[in-house]
Amino acid sequence: WCLICRDGADGDVGLYECNTCPRVMCHKCIAVPPDSLELVARPDIVFMCLACHTQRTVKEPGPFHGFYKGSLPELGGEPALQGFLQLTGRFETGSCATLAAKPIAVIHFIVGGSDEVVTPVPLLSLYLKYFFPTGGYIYLEVPFDITTHKKISAYTRAQEARFAELKAHLTHGGRVLAFFSDHSEEDSGWLFAGREKGSFVTMSVSQVSRLLFLIFL
Secondary structure, eight states: TTTTTTOOOTOOOOOOEOSSSSSSTTTBBBBBOGGGGGHHHHHEEEEOOHHHHHHHHTTSSOOOOEEEEEEOGTTTEEEEESSOOBBBOOOOSSSSOOOOOEEEEEEEETTTTTOOOSSSSHHHHHHHGGGGTSOEEEEEOOOOOSSHHHHHHHHHHHHHHHHHHHHHHHHOEEEEEEEEOBBOOTTOOOOOEEEEETEEEEEEHHHHHHHHHGGGG
């Protein structure tokens, strides 16, 4: 979604992807001169979004050029356009803002692994990590299959190491965001606990919760 208008690429709306972060800006919100559209589409042109530009120019404000030849400006890249880019949308940010946050860990419990359930959590994690440029953020994906006693024991042993990593990361004041990606049986509402002989096995919500989360409590 565009950093300015929060809209996506639809119809004739094109998006410019920042080369330093996951953000994008659409061509409706930045006024690229019509005679330069082919130039900025060249593979040797790199783009820096307004958010990254603002972060880099807090102490020494400068015009927003956006597009650079060959590399980013800190690596010697020169502006690709003759003048600076004008915004046709509205962008608001503090003149001197500091993001202060305690360490955060995102734990994603997912039945069978990411191949079993399609979920936006990894994409969310990719977005969040850029708010912690000096560390303080980790993403732990925890696939589970707890349909037999043997599998439960294997799961518990695997999570002991993850718990140690989590505890070391959070120290004494961190926060945990837990996501749970699973399906449920339509009639009973019981959750899928994994597969056995190719078929999903269900358990009650309380059983699945106890087996999955006990090691982390």
